Amino acid sequence: MSQKPSLPKGTRDFGPIQMMRRNFIFSTIQQVFELYGYQPIETPAMETLDTLLGKYGDEGDKLIFKILNSGDFVSKIPTNLLSEAITPDLSRRITPEITEKALRYDLTVPFARFVVQHRDEITFPFKRYQIQPVWRADRPQKGRYREFYQCDVDVIGSDSLQNETELIRIIDRIFADLGIRVTIKINNRKILAGMAELIGQPERLTDLTVALDKLDKIGIEEVKKEWLTRGITEKAATELQPLLTVKGSNQEIINTLQTNLSHTKNGKAGLDELNQVLVLLANYPLQSTVEVDLTLARGLNYYTGAIIEVKSDDVIIGSICGGGRYDDLTGIFGMPGVSGVGVSFGADRIYDVLEHTEGFPGFTQTSTQVLFMNFGDKESPIAYQLAEELRNSGIRAEVYPDVAKLKKQFQYADQNHIPIVVMIGESELTEGKATVRNMITGLQSDSSIGELSANIRSYLLSL
RNA sequence: GUGGAUGUAGUUCAGUCGGUUAGAACGCUGGAUUGUGGUUCCAGAGGUCGUGGGUUCGAGUCCCAUCUUCCACCCCA
Numbered sequence: 001m002s003q004k005p006s007l008p009k010g011t012r013d014f015g016p017i018q019m020m021r022r023n024f025i026f027s028t029i030q031q032v033f034e035l036y037g038y039q040p041i042e043t044p045a046m047e048t049l050d051t052l053l054g055k056y057g058d059e060g061d062k063l064i065f066k067i068l069n070s071g072d073f074v075s076k077i078p079t080n081l082l083s084e085a086i087t088p089d090l091s092r093r094i095t096p097e098i099t100e101k102a103l104r105y106d107l108t109v110p111f112a113r114f115v116v117q118h119r120d121e122i123t124f125p126f127k128r129y130q131i132q133p134v135w136r137a138d139r140p141q142k143g144r145y146r147e148f149y150q151c152d153v154d155v156i157g158s159d160s161l162q163n164e165t166e167l168i169r170i171i172d173r174i175f176a177d178l179g180i181r182v183t184i185k186i187n188n189r190k191i192l193a194g195m196a197e198l199i200g201q202p203e204r205l206t207d208l209t210v211a212l213d214k215l216d217k218i219g220i221e222e223v224k225k226e227w228l229t230r231g232i233t234e235k236a237a238t239e240l241q242p243l244l245t246v247k248g249s250n251q252e253i254i255n256t257l258q259t260n261l262s263h264t265k266n267g268k269a270g271l272d273e274l275n276q277v278l279v280l281l282a283n284y285p286l287q288s289t290v291e292v293d294l295t296l297a298r299g300l301n302y303y304t305g306a307i308i309e310v311k312s313d314d315v316i317i318g319s320i321c322g323g324g325r326y327d328d329l330t331g332i333f334g335m336p337g338v339s340g341v342g343v344s345f346g347a348d349r350i351y352d353v354l355e356h357t358e359g360f361p362g363f364t365q366t367s368t369q370v371l372f373m374n375f376g377d378k379e380s381p382i383a384y385q386l387a388e389e390l391r392n393s394g395i396r397a398e399v400y401p402d403v404a405k406l407k408k409q410f411q412y413a414d415q416n417h418i419p420i421v422v423m424i425g426e427s428e429l430t431e432g433k434a435t436v437r438n439m440i441t442g443l444q445s446d447s448s449i450g451e452l453s454a455n456i457r458s459y460l461l462s463l
Numbered sequence: 464g465u466g467g468a469u470g471u472a473g474u475u476c477a478g479u480c481g482g483u484u485a486g487a488a489c490g491c492u493g494g495a496u497u498g499u500g501g502u503u504c505c506a507g508a509g510g511u512c513g514u515g516g517g518u519u520c521g522a523g524u525c526c527c528a529u530c531u532u533c534c535a536c537c538c539c540a
Contacts, residue, residue: 136539407499444499
């Protein structure tokens with residue numbers, strides 16, 4: 001081994017234990033999705049660059065992994081570009097010439113593309129789920145990877161606020177099933193638009209929200225400073241401050257906003273929507289806390305209504321689930337007027353949370369239950385035959401593949417937590433019996449070969 | 464993308480002021496036990512000190528570059 005192999009930055013291998021744990025997360029999420037009537041789809045790992053560019057803002061575009069064209073792509077670069085001196089933005093300008101595909105950045109935009117392309121095969125409202133990896137050229141950190149799985153649920157083609165309510169119930173049920181305590185934060189983009197309207201700067205909505213999103217982190221004074229640099233007047237900032245620092249119950253926050261914002265068109269609409277979701281939600285007992293959080297802005301610029309984000313109560317990590325309503329996502333692909341709402345679960349961060357809280361169940365039951373020792377060519381055929389017999393009755397069994405020292409075979413059983421070992425050696429063979437060892441207690445007993453299968457079955461039930 | 468830390472055996476980590484043969488624990492392999500694991504005892508293997516350059520009589524140790532991981536920004540699942 002002259003050179004140690006390595007992995008690209010921000011990517012990981014998953015061993016057997018990690019995969020059992022990951023599959024536990026995926027199957028829990030998938031089961032709840034299907035319980036609410038969502039249907040699975042998949043899309044390719046790569047999309048054309050045109051599909052992805054411009055959907056996530058300038059910052060997002062930089063984080064898209066682009067795929068180099070095949071063949072002699074350099075010869076296709078226009079000569080006037082090639083002859084230019086190397087300037088800082090040369091690579092940016094030749095990018096469109098050398099790449100036309102990219103790895104998907106999220107599942108929502110490919111879904112929008114899917115809907116537009118398959119509109120004549122889809123019955124609306126369309127409820128789908130999608131569990132696949134996405135890639136971002138971000139700098140890795142804790143809970144931040146360059147390849148990670150998203151688990152998306154969306155319903156597209158329905159304006160009803162019942163969908164928002166249903167998604168929050170799905171979130172609550174999934175985290176209850178996973179045993180994770182969470183707070184579900186909700187807001188509405190229209191309320192934020194109403195604030196921009198209130199201060200007479202509706203065109204500054206993005207500047208308003210980008211800084212506002214950091215409120216709990218940097219405090220109101222720093223937010224106001226950033227607003228100033230982003231072109232929001234000092235007067236406006238002072239006017240907004242009391243609205244954003246309201247403390248109290250969800251209802252108290254909404255009441256305060258109602259007195260201040262209900263005369264703005266967007267503000268009133270947003271408050272009505274938020275209020276109705278909360279009213280609908282009151283019909284169901286929820287395990288999680290649902291909290292109105294006006295600072296919830298989320299960078300993705302396609303949200304138009306509800307904004308949802310989920311945080312772990314026990315582990316400090318970025319959000320583990322997020323989403324919202326986007327009124328016209330398919331519009332950019334030439335299919336206007338279709339409203340969608342959805343959320344995305346971050347499986348890798350959920351894994352990190354469960355690891356911290358030691359919330360994973362034990363997975364010993366998924367491993368082998370019975371191991372047959374291998375004594376040699378004369379003795380092993382009966383072991384293989386009996387193992388197959390056990391498998392036919394649903395018991396996970398295996399035969400040690402090599403004629404190794406018993407010590408080594410026992411170590412294998414021990415390290416793989418196999419609870420029962422069956423030995424059929426020369427002496428057992430002549431007597432027509434098998435020695436059965438309980439690896440937990442160390443006790444051994446004999447069984448006739450004919451009754452072995454039945455004995456092991458009842459034995460396993462007693463463990 | 465910006466700034467800061469980090470890297471020594473399979474793993475977690477020692478390694479003094481730059482000095483001769485780089486250590487420990489756990490793990491691994493073999494033996495004590497030729498048909499018995501998890502406990503115990505004994506022995507052994509395993510290192511281009513992330514990589515590449517430089518300073519020096521001499522570099523794991525100092526300098527530069529690069530990569531990895533981690534942290535803070537930016538942004539986000």
